[in-house]
Amino acid sequence: MCGIVGYVGLHEEDAVPFLLEGLKKLEYRGYDSAGLSICKEGQLINRRAVGKLRALEANVSDNPLSSHIGIAHTRWATHGKPNERNCHPITSETIAVVHNGIIENFADLKDNLKQQGYVFYSDTDTEVITAILSKSLEQGHDIESAFSELRKSIQGHYSLAFIYSHEPDTIYVTRQGCPLCLGKAEGGVMIASDAMALELRARNVCYLEDGDYAVITKDNIRICDNANNCVTRHYHAISHLHKPSDKGNYRHYMLKEIHEQPEIVNQVLGKYIYQPDKKINLPELSFNPKDISHIVLCGCGTAYYAALIAKYWLEKYAKITVSVEVGSELRYTDMPFKKDMVGVFISQSGETLDTLSAMRKFKENGVKTLTIVNVPQSTIMREADTVLEIYAGQEIGVASTKAMMCQLVTLALFAIQMGVLRDIITPSYSEQLIDELYLVPRLINKALQNEGDIANFAKKMSKKDNIIFVGRHIAYPLALEGALKLKEISYIHAEGYIAGELKHGPLALLDEETPVVAIAPQSIAYEKTMSNISEAVSRGCELIFLSDTDVKDEFTNNVIFSIKMPKRRQMSLYICLFYN
Numbered sequence: 001m002c003g004i005v006g007y008v009g010l011h012e013e014d015a016v017p018f019l020l021e022g023l024k025k026l027e028y029r030g031y032d033s034a035g036l037s038i039c040k041e042g043q044l045i046n047r048r049a050v051g052k053l054r055a056l057e058a059n060v061s062d063n064p065l066s067s068h069i070g071i072a073h074t075r076w077a078t079h080g081k082p083n084e085r086n087c088h089p090i091t092s093e094t095i096a097v098v099h100n101g102i103i104e105n106f107a108d109l110k111d112n113l114k115q116q117g118y119v120f121y122s123d124t125d126t127e128v129i130t131a132i133l134s135k136s137l138e139q140g141h142d143i144e145s146a147f148s149e150l151r152k153s154i155q156g157h158y159s160l161a162f163i164y165s166h167e168p169d170t171i172y173v174t175r176q177g178c179p180l181c182l183g184k185a186e187g188g189v190m191i192a193s194d195a196m197a198l199e200l201r202a203r204n205v206c207y208l209e210d211g212d213y214a215v216i217t218k219d220n221i222r223i224c225d226n227a228n229n230c231v232t233r234h235y236h237a238i239s240h241l242h243k244p245s246d247k248g249n250y251r252h253y254m255l256k257e258i259h260e261q262p263e264i265v266n267q268v269l270g271k272y273i274y275q276p277d278k279k280i281n282l283p284e285l286s287f288n289p290k291d292i293s294h295i296v297l298c299g300c301g302t303a304y305y306a307a308l309i310a311k312y313w314l315e316k317y318a319k320i321t322v323s324v325e326v327g328s329e330l331r332y333t334d335m336p337f338k339k340d341m342v343g344v345f346i347s348q349s350g351e352t353l354d355t356l357s358a359m360r361k362f363k364e365n366g367v368k369t370l371t372i373v374n375v376p377q378s379t380i381m382r383e384a385d386t387v388l389e390i391y392a393g394q395e396i397g398v399a400s401t402k403a404m405m406c407q408l409v410t411l412a413l414f415a416i417q418m419g420v421l422r423d424i425i426t427p428s429y430s431e432q433l434i435d436e437l438y439l440v441p442r443l444i445n446k447a448l449q450n451e452g453d454i455a456n457f458a459k460k461m462s463k464k465d466n467i468i469f470v471g472r473h474i475a476y477p478l479a480l481e482g483a484l485k486l487k488e489i490s491y492i493h494a495e496g497y498i499a500g501e502l503k504h505g506p507l508a509l510l511d512e513e514t515p516v517v518a519i520a521p522q523s524i525a526y527e528k529t530m531s532n533i534s535e536a537v538s539r540g541c542e543l544i545f546l547s548d549t550d551v552k553d554e555f556t557n558n559v560i561f562s563i564k565m566p567k568r569r570q571m572s573l574y575i576c577l578f579y580n
């Protein structure tokens with residue numbers, strides 16, 4: 001995911017350090033190149049480097065530069081390879097642009113501009129922004145008219161910022177679908193695509209709304225909406241989530257975040273459970289649970305898998321029809337929207353565009369929305385009718401761990417409370433389930449005691465090319481999540497399958513070289529899962545066995561690693577399962 005930062009202020013020496021510091025804060029989002037532009041004596045100066053941020057930092061330290069204004073970017077290649085030519089800022093002689101998101105009509109715009117003689121130097125969609133602005137200036141328009149022309153021409157979802165060498169005290173920004181925020185620092189104004197980049201220097205942050213644009217100098221911030229009306233957008237205190245965090249003694253943030261889970265789960269439970277009588281105390285819902293007949297759960301990636309798990313809980317404890325949708329696909333469905341539906345949107349960042357767009361589709365159709373979200377003041381949090389925060393704290397690791405855990409705990413509480421409010425389960429049964437949830441931190445701690453063995457085993461597995469995860473029933477989403485994490489972190493090809501689906505095609509992939517991770521807790525699906533595991537065993541697969549039962553005799557020769565899960569309990573088992 002790309003990142004934008006910018007600064008305009010009083011002092012020459014301020015912009016470049018802020019830009020580099022801001023980019024560093026956004027590194028956690030992933031990127032493959034970085035760059036910055038400043039304006040000095042009426043000229044743009046640009047620096048770009050492929051690879052890690054330290055390449056750009058080295059470039060700047062070998063050949064220092066300073067200015068009171070600048071913009072910078074970390075890029076994840078989408079249009080055009082990750083090379084220097086495509087690295088942002090994308091510039092013309094007088095304009096430098098940084099951009100997140102995608103300009104969907106860029107091909108048509110590019111053809112048109114080429115016909116008018118504009119020469120393109122990069123393969124990016126972003127360059128049409130530079131081109132439209134430059135062309136409009138050449139035609140004699142002033143920069144504000146050129147900016148207005150730009151906003152009318154481009155379609156898609158984006159946030160962008162640019163500087164113009166003839167107006168070296170101003171940053172221009174706009175957003176449509178991707179986040180952009182502002183913060184006031186001593187002596188200047190900062191912009192960023194993520195408030196985390198502002199945390200060291202600003203106390204408050206102001207989020208632009210979709211369609212807003214802003215013209216920013218060190219002394220003045222003019223924000224206008226889509227219809228060109230000047231508007232006031234409020235400043236919010238930068239939450240603790242945006243405050244600096246270090247990785248302590250851990251080797252990396254993901255490890256730290258995995259180890260934070262027991263404490264954080266306790267905190268989430270503490271936020272939502274009123275201890276004296278073990279009652280769940282959620283924020284006021286914008287709908288009456290008794291009037292609801294259908295819940296649509298929606299998220300992307302890990303959040304989608306959390307939704308798949310929650311479906312079982314909502315159906316079981318609240319007896320409600322649940323469907324689960326991937327955010328990026330929901331907008332293409334012809335789902336019939338009904339008044340007795342609720343859409344539940346799950347997102348750690350609260351900024352995932354596909355989830356946000358899906359949520360907006362529900363709102364446009366008059367359906368109530370609820371979000372299970374982590375980052376305070378994120379767009380999804382601001383726009384949902386009901387907000388259930390997951391209180392996971394800052395998640396810096398790209399691979400979601402503690403956030404998924406907190407999503408599950410919050411979803412579990414939501415399911416139980418829906419059951420109580422719909423008179424499906426009794427308060428005393430709800431108390432029993434809450435007791436189960438209170439076991440989770442201890443069980444995670446216990447699971448973490450296996451860390452050394454797991455790490456040793458992981459070294460052996462790191463030589464493998466393919467690994468298959470299987471599970472049935474509620475263990476199926478866990479198989480999907482296991483495979484996703486493995487791909488994301490180790491770059492080993494992995495797939496998660498419903499164990500019962502192996503025989504419908506995927507068995508062709510199984511052989512002695514392809515280990516199978518079998519997630520097989522005692523459940524209604526246990527015996528069936530065992531038969532499916534036999535299918536893998538008969539193809540000579542090595543097995544990694546996760547269960548609360550002993551490995552069956554007939555599998556022992558194939559099992560190369562096993563993890564004993566805690567005995568089956570109502571719900572906590574499934575929260576801990578993957579992390580065991």
Ligand code: M6R
Nearest residue numbers: 301302303347348349352399400
């Ligand atoms: O911020 P979100 O929860 O909306 O992000 C959705 C996915 O991109 C995210 O869950 C992703 O799949 C995980 N980081 C993978 O570990």
